[in-house]
Amino acid sequence: xxxxxxxxxxxxxxxxxxxxxxxxxxxxxxxxxxxxxxxxxxxxxxxxxxxxxxxxxxxxxxxxxxxxxxxxxxxxxxxxxxxxxxxxxxxxxxxxxxxxxxxxxxxxxxxxxxxxxxxxxxxxxxxxxxxxxxxxxxxxxxxxxxxxxxxxxxxxxxxxxxxxxxxxxxxxxxxxxxxxxxxxxxxxxxxxxxxxxxxxxxxxxxxxxxxxxxxxxxxxxxxxxxxxxxxxxxxxxxxxxxxxxxxxxxxxxxxxxxxxxxxxxxxxxxxxxxxxxxxxxxxxxxxxxxxxxxxxxxxxxxxxxxxxxxxxxxxxxxxxxxxxxxxxxxxxxxxxxxxxxxxxxxxxxxxxxxxxxxxxxxxxxxxxxxxxxxxxxxxxxxxxxxxxxxxxxxxxxxxxxxxxxxxxxxxxxxxxxxxxxxxxxxxxxxxxxxxxxxxxxxxxxxxxxxxxxxxxxxxxxxxxxxxxxxxxxxxxxxxxxxxxxxxxxxxxxxxxxxxxxxxxxxxxxxxxxxxxxxxxxxxxxxxxxxxxxxxxxxxxxxxxxxxxxxxxxxxxxxxxxxxxxxxxxxxxxxxxxxxxxxxxxxxxxxxxxxxxxxxxxxx
Numbered sequence: 373x374x375x376x377x378x379x380x381x382x383x384x385x386x387x388x389x390x391x392x393x394x395x396x397x398x399x400x401x402x403x404x405x406x407x408x409x410x411x412x413x414x415x416x417x418x419x420x421x422x423x424x425x426x427x428x429x430x431x432x433x434x435x436x437x438x439x440x441x442x443x444x445x446x447x448x449x450x451x452x453x454x455x456x457x458x459x460x461x462x463x464x465x466x467x468x469x470x471x472x473x474x475x476x477x478x479x480x481x482x483x484x485x486x487x488x489x490x491x492x493x494x495x496x497x498x499x500x501x502x503x504x505x506x507x508x509x510x511x512x513x514x515x516x517x518x519x520x521x522x523x524x525x526x527x528x529x530x531x532x533x534x535x536x537x538x539x540x541x542x543x544x545x546x547x548x549x550x551x552x553x554x555x556x557x558x559x560x561x562x563x564x565x566x567x568x569x570x571x572x573x574x575x576x577x578x579x580x581x582x583x584x585x586x587x588x589x590x591x592x593x594x595x596x597x598x599x600x601x602x603x604x605x606x607x608x609x610x611x612x613x614x615x616x617x618x619x620x621x622x623x624x625x626x627x628x629x630x631x632x633x634x635x636x637x638x639x640x641x642x643x644x645x646x647x648x649x650x651x652x653x654x655x656x657x658x659x660x661x662x663x664x665x666x667x668x669x670x671x672x673x674x675x676x677x678x679x680x681x682x683x684x685x686x687x688x689x690x691x692x693x694x695x696x697x698x699x700x701x702x703x704x705x706x707x708x709x710x711x712x713x714x715x716x717x718x719x720x721x722x723x724x725x726x727x728x729x730x731x732x733x734x735x736x737x738x739x740x741x742x743x744x745x746x747x748x749x750x751x752x753x754x755x756x757x758x759x760x761x762x763x764x765x766x767x768x769x770x771x772x773x774x775x776x777x778x779x780x781x782x783x784x785x786x787x788x789x790x791x792x793x794x795x796x797x798x799x800x801x802x803x804x805x806x807x808x809x810x811x812x813x814x815x816x817x818x819x820x821x822x823x824x825x826x827x828x829x830x831x832x833x834x835x836x837x838x839x840x841x842x843x844x845x846x847x848x849x850x851x852x853x854x855x856x857x858x859x860x861x862x863x864x865x866x867x868x869x870x871x872x873x874x875x876x877x878x879x880x881x882x883x884x885x886x887x888x889x890x891x892x893x894x895x896x897x898x899x900x901x902x903x904x905x906x907x908x909x910x911x912x913x914x915x916x917x918x919x920x921x922x923x924x925x926x927x928x929x930x931x932x933x934x935x936x937x938x939x940x941x942x943x944x945x946x947x948x949x950x951x952x953x954x955x956x957x958x959x960x961x962x963x964x965x966x967x968x969x970x971x972x973x974x975x
Contacts, residue, residue, distance in 0.1 A: 441469050456490050463496045472500035476509060491522050495531035502535040510535045514548075524553045530562045537566030557583070561590045568597035588616065592624050599628030604637070623651045630659025635668070650685050661691050669695035670704060683715070686722050693726040697733035705730045709743075725753045732761030741770075752786055760792035768796035772805075787819050794828040798835050806832040827857045834864030839873055855884045862891075866898045874898050 448454070448462045459482055466474045479497045482489060489497075494517060501510035514532060522528045529552040536545035549555070549563045560583045567576035580586070580594045591614045598607035611617070611625050622645050629638035642648070642656050653676050660668040673692045676684060684692075689712055696705035709727055717723045724747050731740035744750070744758040755778045762771035775793050778785060785793075790813040797806035810829055813819045826849050833842035842861055846853050858877045865874035874895065881891045892912075899908035 437465075437468075441465055441471065454487070456487065456493065459487060459489070460492050460496070463493060467496050467500060470503075472503040475500040476504070476506065488520075491525050491528050494522060494528050498528075498531040498535045502538040505539060507535075507539045507541070510539070523548075523551055526552055526554055526556050526559050529555075530559045533559065533562045533566060537562070537569055540570065542566055542570050542572070557585055557587050557590060561587075561593055564590065564597070565593055568593070568600060571601070573597050573601045573603070588614070588618050588621065592621050595621065595624055595628070599624070599631070602632055604628060604632055604634065619647060619649060619652070623649075623655055626652060626655040627659075630655055630662060633663055635659055635663055635665060648680065648682060650682050650688060653680070653682055653684070654687050654691070657688060657691050661695055664698075666695040666698045670699070670701065686717055686720050689717065689723055690726040693723075693730040697730040700734055702731075702734040702736065705734060719748055721747065721749050721751055721754065725751075725757050728754065728757040728761060732757070732765065735765075737761060737765045737767065750781075750783065752783055752789070755783055756786070756788045756792060759789060760795065763792045763796035763799060766799050768798075768800035768802070771796035785813075785817060787813070787822060787825065790819065791824050791828055794825065794832060798828060798832040801836050803832055803836050803838070823851055823854055823857075826851060827854070827860065830857050831860045831864075834861050837864075837868050839865060839868055839870045843873060853880070855881055855888075858884070859891075859894075862894055866894065866901065869902060871898060871902060871904075 444462065444465045448458055451458050459478075462478060463475055466472070466478065475497055479489070479493075482493075494513065497513060498510060501507065501513065510532075517523050517528055517532070529548055532548045533545045536542070536548065545563065545566050549559065552559055560579065564576045564579050564583075567573070567579065576594065576597050580590065583590065591610070595607050595610050595614075598604070598610065607625060607628055611621065614621055622641070626638060626641055626645075629635070629641060638656060638659050642652065645652060653672070657669055657672050657676070660666070660672060669692060673684070673688070673695075676682060676688070689708055692708055693705060696702070696708065705727075712718070712720070712723050712727075724743055727743045728740045731737070731743065740758060740761050744754060747754060755774070759771050759774055759778070762768070762774065771792060775785070775789070775796075778789070790809060793809050794806050797803070797809065806829065810821070810825065813825070814821065826845075830842050830845060830853075833839075833845060839861070842864070846857065846861070858880045862874055862877035862881065865871070865877060878891055878895045881888070885891070896908050896912060899905070
């Protein structure tokens, strides 16, 4: 082992202690597994360096780097009289593992035993205060900073600015900014970012204009500020005058166009780019997905594979799989599955979750279950995806069985889990079990019911024909029912011929979404079912008088590795002549077959 050779060679050659310390530190930094650290630690102890003030902090840091924070703390606690370095190593380990409360607890202990923090300690603790929204602790630490003379330090001052800005106290942040005598570009950028986060884009721009120097981060921050404030014209104007634009600058503006719904501007900028990375492609592909342009998602993905040297990452594949699920593009989804397996994503939980969702929404539930069963690591999204998929496809008993497996696995269910569980009970008519799970969610898991949960409960009762009970449940809800709840009850009212309830549902739906034609269509169908022709005619007149038109039906089919959309009575399709010619041919063929069947039947 290299560590052993370092210490033994040092002992044989009589190297000085400082040299051995440095080599020990280097070797700890190269450890990347718990086993390596234990071996190195044993050798350090054997050669009498277990309490060395240089090596021990490196050991703590090494443990934290590989997420073994418990062992890092054990090492730290064994130091009899630690100086500032081990404390900082421990603080850094905690914050690197997002254990912000542990930072504050350990800092209080540090102060109580009179160990003096330095200007490396303070920013870590201030960042933890910001993450925990512990502004009172942050303000007390600010007083300490002033007392020990760190207030003019730009490193400490910048973290104070960030803390106050994260808490929305911009005035205090600006006061700190003014008190820093040697402000650097990072300090200026933090204050500009603070104004942006508070929605004060004008003050941010004024400060930007006053900055004595600007680096590319400051330029990109200001461009992002305009994007957040939905001022894409100002963002583009500033972008155009950036002296040395980097790829991040292009990607920032690209994301801005996508997030603000301007996909034409996004595509034009993408075409202008001198170079692109996977962030660029993901911005364009993700923008199309965000704006429900799923056909463009697939087309751009194919272009990325065929015409660029940039390989898709897991985020790209997840977006494409989501588009496949929206369009029902099963064959392309299967191709992405194979691509993911062949390109190092076989054990990627993120991709596997997307595959479960894609297969389920494309109707191939067996493939979704196969993906789930093959996963070596499952998170709550994995369990939720397969439970909800099974429930929506009517496999309630299997969904409930997997929910039982989830509880045995010690994976804690969340609100989305219970949507699938209650939905499974609804499809199976298990009203009592549905209520038991609903109550368990509240009492055992302390999950506050959301609109989706109440919607599932109304659907549970309505599917079972308990229309009056469903209405009573709605009246007792602490939330105002949304359109989904009224639509579900309206559908059930049609099945069970509860016309009075159906009419009430429609009244509520028109209040919520007066321009939705499906509400009037549903009521017309209900009147038709019970042969109330006068009321049916009145509902059609009401629909016509409000100017609402029934939306044409849309079909999607996969053709030659692509997805094609067809709308009923579409006269604007580029290939409408070919389409209608093919339809007429099919109709003639169908009539011939009907005649042949009739003649065969007669004979």
